Amino acid sequence: MKYLISLLSGILFAIGLGISGMMNTEKVKGFLDLTGDWDPSLAxxxxxALLVTVITYPFIIKKKSPMCETDFSLPTNKEITKEIIIGPALFGIGWGLIGLCPGPAIANLLNGGMAIVxxxxxxxxxxxxxxxxxN
Amino acid sequence: MNIVNFTPVPSFIGGILIGISAVALLYFNGKIAGISGITKGTFNFKERDTLWRILFFIGLVIGGLFSTRFFESAISNVDQLQINTKLIIAAVAVGIGTAYGNGCTSGHGICGLARKSKRSVTATLIFMATGFITVFLEKLI
Structure with missing residues (x-):
């Protein structure tokens, strides 16, 4: 059951990315282009996504355990460390250069051309x- | 600033589907739908419990292939990307940045914010800021 959920969640996530337009790098770059021709779609x-997660997460996390596992696997680190500054700063630069973050990059893997591969x-x-x- | 190419309805619907996917993964499996974390785990062959990650990864690829063929708003332009130094630098920056910072747009931006994690709020503000700055600077050059 948990494996089926994983597969279906992956499929649904990518369909969401597709429908939302986020598999098009120009729409992502259009969002990041605040001072030019701005495309607010990414917001x-x-x-x-946040509407759904913000409402439901607190109720889910309050449960003793998830449906198909004995425990929740949630991050425990709460400190603001150098990793949480440097990592996202670097990620944002790469994201801005091409308009691809990990989700759309993977979902686009078989959508044509060698560049994405x-x-x-x-x-x-x-x-x-x-x-x-x-580590 | 001019607002162009704005697609509020499909983008909002797509966002809701992404949210439902993240909720399903947490509700049934107790896992955070962080794409970079899942990917890192998929290709870390020493780690146990990799099968769910591999399946999620495969689901992403299948879903991505499927959606561009069946939904009008799902346009992919990756076949037009050029293979050059910029592409490689971007891929390295996204890879190192998300692995070192323990998350990307999904893990920090969607799941982390919903958990009201201070680390994720910080991360999201920073990658948005450097993303805006990068696009701004690229236009100047």
Whole structure:
């Protein structure tokens, strides 16, 4: 059951990204282009997603356990560390350069061209190496 | 500033679907729908409990392929991306940045904010800010 949920959640997440327009890098860059021709769509994507999560998360987390597992796997670190400043700062630069963050990069993997395959491959390799070096 | 290409309805609906996906993953499996964290775990072969991550990853790829074929608003332009130094630098920056900062737009921006995590609020403000600055600077060059 939990594996089926994982697969379906992944599919639904990507369909959401697609319908919202976020698999189009120009719409993402259009959102980040505050001083030029601005496309506010990304704000509504986050707004729609947050509307659902903000309302339901508190009720779910209050439960003793999730439906298919014995425990919730939630982050425990609450400190503002250098990682939480430097990491997102670097991520934002990469995001702004092409208009791809990890979700749309992976969801777009088979949508044509070698560039996206190279981008996603390099991105994942960078994640795995960073994880190995820092842990 | 001119507002262009604004698609409030499909974007809001797509956002709701992303939210439902994140809620399902937390409600049934107790997991946070953070794409960078899931991806990191998918390709970390030493870690146990990787199967759910692999399946989520495969789901993302299938869903992405499916949505561009069946939904009018799901337009992908990645076949037009150029393979150049900028693309590689961006991929490395996104990879290192999200792994080191423990999250991306989904983990920090959607799930983290819903958990009212101070770390995620900080992260989201920072990646939005450097994203805006990068696009601004790129236009100057």
């Amino acid at each position: 509504l994507v986050m707004g729609g 190279i981008f996603t491959g390099v991105m994942i390799a960078s994640m795995v190496i960073t994880d190995k070096v820092t």
